Amino acid sequence: MEASNVGTCLCGEVKFEVMGDFENFFLCHCKYCQKDTGSAHAANLFSSRAKLIWRAGEKMVKTFNLPGTKHIKSF
Numbered sequence: 001m002e003a004s005n006v007g008t009c010l011c012g013e014v015k016f017e018v019m020g021d022f023e024n025f026f027l028c029h030c031k032y033c034q035k036d037t038g039s040a041h042a043a044n045l046f047s048s049r050a051k052l053i054w055r056a057g058e059k060m061v062k063t064f065n066l067p068g069t070k071h072i073k074s075f
């Protein structure tokens with residue numbers, strides 16, 4: 001049976017569900033993760049097969065892809 005994980009933003013306007021399993025979890029200490037979190041590291045989950053399903057507020061989500069890198073931040 002596939003895992004299902006639900007989440008929201010802090011105010012609750014954005015709701016999402018991830019269907020499928022995560023394959024890796026990393027606390028990344030690279031300079032990009034430090035800068036985009038304002039902390040020592042970012043907590044990153046990775047999956048090549050899981051699907052992200054927006055349940056509410058998808059249009060309020062903005063995504064920034066740092067030019068010249070694979071670093072992407074959605075907020």
Ligand SMILES: [Zn+2]
Pocket residue numbers: 028029030031032033034042
């Ligand atoms: Zn990083």
